[in-house]
Amino acid sequence: MSNVDIETIYQSIKEDNLALFSAYIEGKENLSFGRFPILSICYMFEANKIISKYKVLLGNISKYQRIDEPFELYKKFRECAGKTLRLYRKEDSVVTPLEMLAILEKDSLVKKLYKTFYTNETIKRNLKSIYKMALLKIRIENSDIDIERRPLARVQKRVYGWSLMLSVSFVFLISLVYALVIAVGGMGIPSSPCKIYNEVQLYKALATKSHFILERDLQLSELKGDTQFSGVLDGGGKTLYIDFLSDASFISNNLGTIKNLNIVYTNIDTSISNKTSLFVGENSGEISRVNIYCYNINLVCNKSLDRDVGLTGFAITNNGNIIGSTIMLNGTFIANGDGECFVSGFAIDNNGSIKDCTVLSDSSIDTSEADASGFVINNAKSGLVYKCDNNCTISQVSSNDGWSPTVAGVVLTNYGTVEDCINRADLSVVSENHTENAQGVALNGGISANNYGDIVKCLNTADIKVKTENIMLYAGGVTAYSGYYVEDGQTIMSSVINCGANTNLDISTTHEKAFVFAGGISGYMYGTMRECFSMSTFTYGFDEERWFAGTAIGAAYLQYQLFGSVVCISASENYVLSLDNVEHQIGALINNGSIVNVGLDTSNNEVQTLEYASQIMQKEVFWGE
Numbered sequence: 001m002s003n004v005d006i007e008t009i010y011q012s013i014k015e016d017n018l019a020l021f022s023a024y025i026e027g028k029e030n031l032s033f034g035r036f037p038i039l040s041i042c043y044m045f046e047a048n049k050i051i052s053k054y055k056v057l058l059g060n061i062s063k064y065q066r067i068d069e070p071f072e073l074y075k076k077f078r079e080c081a082g083k084t085l086r087l088y089r090k091e092d093s094v095v096t097p098l099e100m101l102a103i104l105e106k107d108s109l110v111k112k113l114y115k116t117f118y119t120n121e122t123i124k125r126n127l128k129s130i131y132k133m134a135l136l137k138i139r140i141e142n143s144d145i146d147i148e149r150r151p152l153a154r155v156q157k158r159v160y161g162w163s164l165m166l167s168v169s170f171v172f173l174i175s176l177v178y179a180l181v182i183a184v185g186g187m188g189i190p191s192s193p194c195k196i197y198n199e200v201q202l203y204k205a206l207a208t209k210s211h212f213i214l215e216r217d218l219q220l221s222e223l224k225g226d227t228q229f230s231g232v233l234d235g236g237g238k239t240l241y242i243d244f245l246s247d248a249s250f251i252s253n254n255l256g257t258i259k260n261l262n263i264v265y266t267n268i269d270t271s272i273s274n275k276t277s278l279f280v281g282e283n284s285g286e287i288s289r290v291n292i293y294c295y296n297i298n299l300v301c302n303k304s305l306d307r308d309v310g311l312t313g314f315a316i317t318n319n320g321n322i323i324g325s326t327i328m329l330n331g332t333f334i335a336n337g338d339g340e341c342f343v344s345g346f347a348i349d350n351n352g353s354i355k356d357c358t359v360l361s362d363s364s365i366d367t368s369e370a371d372a373s374g375f376v377i378n379n380a381k382s383g384l385v386y387k388c389d390n391n392c393t394i395s396q397v398s399s400n401d402g403w404s405p406t407v408a409g410v411v412l413t414n415y416g417t418v419e420d421c422i423n424r425a426d427l428s429v430v431s432e433n434h435t436e437n438a439q440g441v442a443l444n445g446g447i448s449a450n451n452y453g454d455i456v457k458c459l460n461t462a463d464i465k466v467k468t469e470n471i472m473l474y475a476g477g478v479t480a481y482s483g484y485y486v487e488d489g490q491t492i493m494s495s496v497i498n499c500g501a502n503t504n505l506d507i508s509t510t511h512e513k514a515f516v517f518a519g520g521i522s523g524y525m526y527g528t529m530r531e532c533f534s535m536s537t538f539t540y541g542f543d544e545e546r547w548f549a550g551t552a553i554g555a556a557y558l559q560y561q562l563f564g565s566v567v568c569i570s571a572s573e574n575y576v577l578s579l580d581n582v583e584h585q586i587g588a589l590i591n592n593g594s595i596v597n598v599g600l601d602t603s604n605n606e607v608q609t610l611e612y613a614s615q616i617m618q619k620e621v622f623w624g625e
Helices: 003-015 018-025 038-045 048-059 071-088 097-103 107-113 121-133 162-185 199-205 613-617
Strands: 031-033 065-067 138-141 144-147 194-196 211-214 232-234 239-242 251-254 257-266 269-272 275-277 280-283 286-302 309-312 315-318 321-323 326-336 341-344 347-350 353-355 364-368 371-373 376-379 384-386 393-398 406-408 411-414 417-419 427-431 441-445 448-451 454-456 464-468 472-476 479-482 484-487 490-497 504-509 516-519 522-525 527-530 537-541 547-550 553-557 570-572 574-577 586-591 594-600 607-610
Touching: 003 018, 003 031, 003 038, 018 048, 018 286, 018 326, 031 038, 038 048, 038 071, 038 097, 048 097, 071 097, 071 121, 097 107, 097 121, 107 144, 121 138, 194 199, 275 315, 286 309, 309 347, 326 341, 341 347, 341 376, 364 371, 371 376, 371 393, 371 411, 393 406, 406 411, 406 427, 406 448, 427 441, 441 464, 441 522, 464 472, 472 504, 472 553, 479 490, 504 516, 516 537, 516 586, 522 527, 537 547, 547 594, 574 613
Parallel strands: 031 065, 194 211, 211 232, 232 257, 239 257, 251 280, 257 286, 269 286, 275 309, 280 315, 286 321, 286 326, 309 341, 315 347, 321 353, 326 364, 341 371, 347 376, 353 384, 364 393, 371 406, 376 411, 384 417, 393 427, 406 441, 411 448, 417 454, 427 464, 441 472, 448 479, 454 490, 464 504, 472 516, 479 522, 490 527, 504 537, 516 547, 522 553, 527 570, 553 586, 574 607
Antiparallel strands: 138 144, 441 448, 441 479, 472 479, 472 522, 484 490, 516 522, 516 553, 547 553, 547 586, 586 594
16 A cells, blocks of 8 residues: 555545545555544544545444554644543544544534444443533433533623624624625635636636635536636636547646646547647646546547647646646547657656656556557656556557557656656557568567666566567566667766566567567666666567567667776666576677677676565565565
């Protein structure tokens, strides 16, 4: 269970975001945040939507899996608990839902739910203590409970005499009218955001710099282009429903903050001829806790040589921050024509940061001549993808001569940093190109297909499949190809640090001239690989003269240094699994495009082979699942 899941569940309760809560709660219903089970927290934050749907399921849980208690939760409980706080000083204390209702003075609900919720002697004893501290009588017999009505004395003492009431009645009336106006419309400031009730108000809001909150779910009838937003939009956990797709993004340029919003696309069957986003064209602000659900999309990409075409979820170009957000993307993508076509979950070009985000399970991308990745197509030098989790299966089939089908779990091409990310979904590339001497290369990497930057503490636990007929292929548990680039006369080399792979690489090619480079960690490596581990296995069919596999690396770049010493990669503290069908740790050494050595087993301080996965799991570099 990841920290992202736990934090998302907690945040969804605070916001009463039913869609987000439902997406993450399955299998985690028995969590207790310290002393507080999930339903108790729902009562504390008045998460009424979640309570309405889940109160019976959550209320009947009697055994909890305890995790860390947020300090914020303790402070909020202390404010409402009063003297009853002393009942929950012990480390193993649990504030059950019934007890929380009693502490919150929800006496009618306590009586109503007493028969429904699980009760035991400890709960009965705590209920008696809670009401005793409130100076109220309580009677519990079997499944019946009776609670004395609370006195009104505290309220009555606050009532002024008739003379005082008459003297202030006019002022009170004016204040009441003013407060009503503010409650309905809002002032557009942080403490009083303007309230949005319909589509017209929404689009007017997006043209301003004020603060807004969405008050109800909306069905959008159109998307308006050239919308630059510089304010703050709080979705309030509400949902925008959209049943069409336009070249114009919902917001063309976001310079502000958009949070706590759900967007649902359903039954989209159309074509696109440009880069298209389901949400924002260019994001230079912040997108936080936004959830996009895109069901049953069938899209045709009309490729062109003069422009790139593609679909993404959150931003065509991200220059800002996307935080704690999710997407469910499910559909087929067919590309026609010549040119580049892409599909990704979060961004096509990322110059900013994408943190703590998830592509949800049940997501699937099936493409024809369209490259795809879970999160980003191009991650720039300044781009950061951090603590992200891909659960989307991705499959590309290609028969086009000259097309290089490419798939990756997180980032297609990386020049920046990908850190602490996981791919959990199977990735597949199949090239059916029958053309003799066909051009192109097939690439499939668990985290990144083309890596020229830094990949740190990333893990792939899903299978990698690449099948070609006439074109060469690169495949790797973490990266398919890790290379270098030259900038201002300096060579910038890639790195793969403290990464892991627990995958099966299913690799095959039929043509005798089709080279294969497949590695448990990387298909090709020029740069630094240290503190990595691989428990990858291989399934293959190939021409052995042109097939190069390594339990660590398929092929490494060979560089001659002074006095005849040879450097192929900068490696240390890497561990791989011993395999019967893959003989070497590095399949081949390459220099200037030519293979100069076949098969290499490095010294123990570079790559060490262990017989059993359990031995790898005992090493300090191992952190996987």
